[in-house]
Amino acid sequence: MELVTLGEAMVRLTPPGFARLEQARSLDVTVGGAELNVAVAAARLGVASSWISALPDNALGRMIAGRAREGGVDVSRVAWSPSDRAGLYFVERGAAPRGGSVLYDRASSAASRLAPKTIAWDAIFAGARWFHTSGITPALSDSAAATVVEALAAAKAAGLTVSYDLNFRGKLWSPEKARAVQEPLMRHVDVLIASAETARLVFGIGDAQQLQQTFGVAAVATTMRESSRAWQSTLSGMVAAGGAVHRAPTYDVEIVDEIGSGDAFVAGLIFGRLRHDSWETAVRYGAALAALKCTVPGDMSQATLADVDALLAQGKEGVAPMRVSR
């Protein structure tokens, strides 16, 4: 595997169209989770990817694993729990002035029971090049947090590049606890993904270059969006690295489903670094993949490398023409 990610994935239930959850008579079923989303988005670009997690040994756990495999991700290292439950979340699409909403139902999930000394990191990291996790994982439980500590240290020791998406979830912990747990983690991190708002909330530092210096990370990256609508926005990305700030083009995006867009950005960034080296190129892959993610339903990127390359070639000036193939 080139890329290994660690985190929880859940069954996502979404009313069709713009119905509120309360009025729904059917729900669309997809699967998502920040680190699995990264692994799938990268796998679709050709990166050999593996996802580490725990799932319940029931139909919902098997559904999650099946969708991960469909997305091209190796799940052979997932731990199967005979007794825990699968995390769930319910999503409502928004329409201005009503924003979208997410209702989590993830307490006591199998992934929240992740525990140190149960995962064969040496075997997992043998031959791997990049490790990614996010701030959701340590927020799941104390044992999950300890697992993250163990994983980051092992990844670093094995010579992998480590990326970490700060991804603060206020329903899971307080900013204070998030800081206490995550500050010590930063010394293992090479690439920190964090918006200015989140970084300020958790670490009290909103500036990317200051974050870099404070924590000694090689790069700090984030997407940037502006919108007064639910159905369209602009989307771009930046990375501060090597003393410079690299910005991707800004896309006008018609939004079908923005969940997972940040994860697609991370995947594009990782792909770019694994294949093309320069941060300038990497952030362009990240932003393009993030923009394309917004145009499809579900958490997971559906973009092939050809899709991304076509968008990068076209530049940002609007929608691609109708593409015709045999």
Add this chain to the structure above:
Amino acid sequence: MELVTLGEAMVRLTPPGFARLEQARSLDVTVGGAELNVAVAAARLGVASSWISALPDNALGRMIAGRAREGGVDVSRVAWSPSDRAGLYFVERGAAPRGGSVLYDRASSAASRLAPKTIAWDAIFAGARWFHTSGITPALSDSAAATVVEALAAAKAAGLTVSYDLNFRGKLWSPEKARAVQEPLMRHVDVLIASAETARLVFGIGDAQQLQQTFGVAAVATTMRESSRAWQSTLSGMVAAGGAVHRAPTYDVEIVDEIGSGDAFVAGLIFGRLRHDSWETAVRYGAALAALKCTVPGDMSQATLADVDALLAQGKEGVAPMRVSR
């Protein structure tokens, strides 16, 4: 009950997406009717609401009553007809430059047989605070018009505040007949809801303050919308009362379904007056509820008081951020 409304509700049949009715192979089934919509929207905000009407004693009648109950509205006073039919209407969503369309099939409905001296107004209004009906009800039939006369007089006599939505339906009667029937009703009305266009068409008066003076009503209110699109518009509301004109903020709205938006405005206005007194506050609840209604499918408001309060707190500057809950 705090709020009592009187009017017809129908089964609404809507092609999925943007299909024309003629090409539809399935139809979504919801229930709507101006005065029931008001009752449901108010009930979801916590107002104890009752809806007075007549329904056929068949599966369609029971469907209408069930959806009203689901919306939190008391239907124990509905009259059940062994022989009449349920009104139906077919709705097509528009896309510029094609406007939406409504095909009514409501002739000979149970509600059109509403007749005076059959409804126990005294019992219904005991303890109630507000009565609402609209110009659709007297347009259904002469006996329905006589029922409205009776109801307005009884409500007034029982000390209720009376609101009346002018709601002109050109398929049901002419402006001339609408004026002849409705002018005498105005002396029972405290709050008249009417757009400038409708008021001018029916009464020859488009100005809210002039309407107030002419008919001696305490307040005249309306929503205001501007749009050259089917999928987005601005939406606001105003009320002329106590010598002043109070305007709500103007929302940018992405339109999922605008039917029932005016009814939600009325419900918000009633809620505001019942709970908060000032017209300034009441019209803000009205406009916010009307804007939120546009963002969900079906005639009926799905907004909770928490939803409306969140929108009012946020102001009008754009869509609310993704809301996350446990």
Add this chain to the structure above:
Amino acid sequence: MELVTLGEAMVRLTPPGFARLEQARSLDVTVGGAELNVAVAAARLGVASSWISALPDNALGRMIAGRAREGGVDVSRVAWSPSDRAGLYFVERGAAPRGGSVLYDRASSAASRLAPKTIAWDAIFAGARWFHTSGITPALSDSAAATVVEALAAAKAAGLTVSYDLNFRGKLWSPEKARAVQEPLMRHVDVLIASAETARLVFGIGDAQQLQQTFGVAAVATTMRESSRAWQSTLSGMVAAGGAVHRAPTYDVEIVDEIGSGDAFVAGLIFGRLRHDSWETAVRYGAALAALKCTVPGDMSQATLADVDALLAQGKEGVAPMRVSR
């Protein structure tokens, strides 16, 4: 209210057709729970019914309450929890030789937090005639069990008839604990609903008349089914009471969804006793309602009194002819 029931209701998620849960891409959303099912089935026959429970104050809780109201049940006494979750269950329809399956995800639900001294039984039972709960409720948690003890005593003290469906759920507790908790409850019970198998498993007694004598209950009732298929079975019911055993006719049933069939039987039995007195008539309503429940999707009976009376009038000889109405 004539009928009061106490118990949990959950959101039910069902793949369309015969898909396995693991392969589903959408799920139908309904609501069910043994005691709510009883209340709805009785309400559709005209019994004023109220359901006592606890729900989370979120979209799923509101959905459950809305569907209960749609079914004609009063939910004004439901407690709303700001922090707990809604119970969920996932159902797969079977096809021989594969049986159906149910995956529960109900731990930590709001209803499992039901606690004594929080419910105004005196007010709830004022004017009521019948109280019903089942063996699922005390199995939810110790505090729920204590609530059941309190409720049964209060119902008895208020002069209500009390029915109790043994409804053993092996995922919630052991037969031993079920016996220890429920044996003391039996002295409050007038009508025990229990299959021979369940009664033998929990109390070590499979014979209805012996159960009656042992616990001093006025009647013991149950449905009886025989089937080697998933899509059809026979269905009947019996009640042992007053020294006699009364049997309903045996229906040939084409099974659309058998969940809730036992609850419909209980509702028919209650309806029969409340309206018609004799056990012989009551068990016929029970079996007819149970058979009709099997023919519709979802947990909840959709049968009107006219539907049941028509079936009873026709006897058991096959399917009713196509019914035509205006």
Add this chain to the structure above:
Amino acid sequence: MELVTLGEAMVRLTPPGFARLEQARSLDVTVGGAELNVAVAAARLGVASSWISALPDNALGRMIAGRAREGGVDVSRVAWSPSDRAGLYFVERGAAPRGGSVLYDRASSAASRLAPKTIAWDAIFAGARWFHTSGITPALSDSAAATVVEALAAAKAAGLTVSYDLNFRGKLWSPEKARAVQEPLMRHVDVLIASAETARLVFGIGDAQQLQQTFGVAAVATTMRESSRAWQSTLSGMVAAGGAVHRAPTYDVEIVDEIGSGDAFVAGLIFGRLRHDSWETAVRYGAALAALKCTVPGDMSQATLADVDALLAQGKEGVAPMRVSR
């Protein structure tokens, strides 16, 4: 045109699966009507068919005409009404012991305004060979009944064979009126389609050969079904003609939708007579087409001539093997 039929067609609304109408959130939309069903079923076998009726000039009327054309039927002679409505009917599929049900909402339809002296029968019948209508058409209204009288006389005068399906609809008229109106029509009829029950109810004669003699019709035909289930039955057909009674094989049928099965029988009978002469062959086409109709959703036969010939070739012994084509 070889075949001309006269009658009403309606928009049919059917809940998916086995849902009751009251619980439906979407309805499947098809089109049906006895005489249109006959025309479509015959057209699919290659008979040039035309349908005479009246439709409202709105989306529902255009939908009905479009589906008739899709079924291969000429609708160029349909009258378009600027003001009347389209008839509707709502269908619930049954499951034993619950029978299916039909809720008609057809009063005041455009077809009920059919009137004599408005239809160019001479032009319509020029070159035609067969005319068909049913007892539903004269039951729609007095003017429709007068139209049927006019049509039958004109058809007879033009030398066409005339078939008439007794098709009694108790919601539209009484047996007494049905007899008074229809007895005089019989002198124009060559082929009467009537079950023993219906013929006995309307004419007081249940025996086919006695009917033949009494009314001097060349043939009396009917389908025969036996079933104690909603999902399966046996189906056969017979015709009494030329002093003999010819019976078709009896099919075991798995029922998807039995509406329109009798109309398919009529179409097969007409096809057989138009192409193959003998009543023995004709009734076999009728029964095979009727059986095949039961296996598809909607009122209209979907069977091609190849389908019917394959079934006739195979005999009645069970289901045809999986058919594979390029």
Add this chain to the structure above:
Amino acid sequence: MELVTLGEAMVRLTPPGFARLEQARSLDVTVGGAELNVAVAAARLGVASSWISALPDNALGRMIAGRAREGGVDVSRVAWSPSDRAGLYFVERGAAPRGGSVLYDRASSAASRLAPKTIAWDAIFAGARWFHTSGITPALSDSAAATVVEALAAAKAAGLTVSYDLNFRGKLWSPEKARAVQEPLMRHVDVLIASAETARLVFGIGDAQQLQQTFGVAAVATTMRESSRAWQSTLSGMVAAGGAVHRAPTYDVEIVDEIGSGDAFVAGLIFGRLRHDSWETAVRYGAALAALKCTVPGDMSQATLADVDALLAQGKEGVAPMRVSR
């Protein structure tokens, strides 16, 4: 027939909503093809239209013919092939910055076997006024190209007006071959429909008036669109004829499905010329019909003449108001 068109129609498979094909679990089924689309759009305006093509004698071929008939088009001249396949195409709706896409699977279709000397042009053109085909048809195969040559010559000889949509398909042939085949065809053409880009690509001439002079065609017409989004654009049309250039108003369009919009333009143009003579009027019908087409799903125009006339009457200033009918 007034209008005769020649070309291929295919079964179109479209994922619901904005799903990518790869993630689809169901596909919507419609039918489309440039020349059939023209015939349907014209037929809905009242033009008697016939479509000439070849279809496989299987369920897909019958589906295509049925949908054409539903659209009001005569298919009695279609040739039925016992062995070839139906062409298919898969369409993905776009969302900026992802453009829509079309995946064709049309090789070896029945229509690609169209061959000269097999079609009775004399009979087909008897009484007809207009013939239309497009550059897709000769690109299907050499025999199809020869059929087009034959058809154009026959149409011209029979005195019909001939229109030809250049419609270049790069998957079917090269610009060089397109030029070689089509240049000789131009001498039969009266009205050439071609965008500046396509005309430049194929003929090396982008200017409409220069095209007119070069090929001696009476008129050159095209739609014009501008958009940086997938969900909205402007749409207009122009025709160069009689020494002048006539432009239609520019519509703001909310795009539901833009496929077939150009064909609707052609149909409006033909309708206008057949009914109203002036190019100025004709191009207005074309652009209005093209704009309306964009607002409905599927290739085929759903607009009635009343719809188009209402839009033309209203002018271009935005979306039509909600239309209410009986």
Add this chain to the structure above:
Amino acid sequence: MELVTLGEAMVRLTPPGFARLEQARSLDVTVGGAELNVAVAAARLGVASSWISALPDNALGRMIAGRAREGGVDVSRVAWSPSDRAGLYFVERGAAPRGGSVLYDRASSAASRLAPKTIAWDAIFAGARWFHTSGITPALSDSAAATVVEALAAAKAAGLTVSYDLNFRGKLWSPEKARAVQEPLMRHVDVLIASAETARLVFGIGDAQQLQQTFGVAAVATTMRESSRAWQSTLSGMVAAGGAVHRAPTYDVEIVDEIGSGDAFVAGLIFGRLRHDSWETAVRYGAALAALKCTVPGDMSQATLADVDALLAQGKEGVAPMRVSR
């Protein structure tokens, strides 16, 4: 990998419910192909499985690969073609007396271009234990037949057990060609799966034990079904091996979708031999898996090992009781 299979997989398009293809407005999309079905069914039981084939490098090819991965099958050895198409097939579910039907559209597929000397059999078979293909693969094309020859020889040489399902497809070749091509293959085969009818048609030998002797294969196996209905049948299986004939129990099956049932039988047989040695046990796994396959939609088995073991433990007497899990 333990198991390697070789063959084509296609996109399968199925109308919902019992609609005929011609009347469908949407199609369910699944993926199937005999040898892929075997690989998926075995993988779900825990057998490490790999599928060898060729797919087009477009969305349909990626869909097929994604579904194979979701089913747990390794597709890393699939060849990707830049120019060929994906095979398709359309399936109609039957209802007595109408049988189901399959319309293939697979000519010129990528898999039909499979060619010898392009596949790294040595690497593929390294460490593998079992190879399976079927008579469909050599029927695709001459080059595919040559590939099968090559594969069988290589598998044998590498010491794998080889199974071969005769699976005659009359649309692809004649019985004569099937015999000429396949007789020479038999010397590589250890386990021949063939019904008596197919074996008689192709080889002129219907008896299993005679087939064994003639071709020197270790075992001959088949499923056996009896049914006069489309919705239910009996299903069993047998294997002739080691001088004995072993029969599995006979299941009563309610049929949701019987396609792929024979492939599941093969997978169960392989699983049984790989894990449990005796033919008696293996054929029981085969028949149980085949019966369970019939109860789910789509070609692919959804059964886990726990599902099969539960069915085997229960015996054949009817449907399993509702299974409840946490």
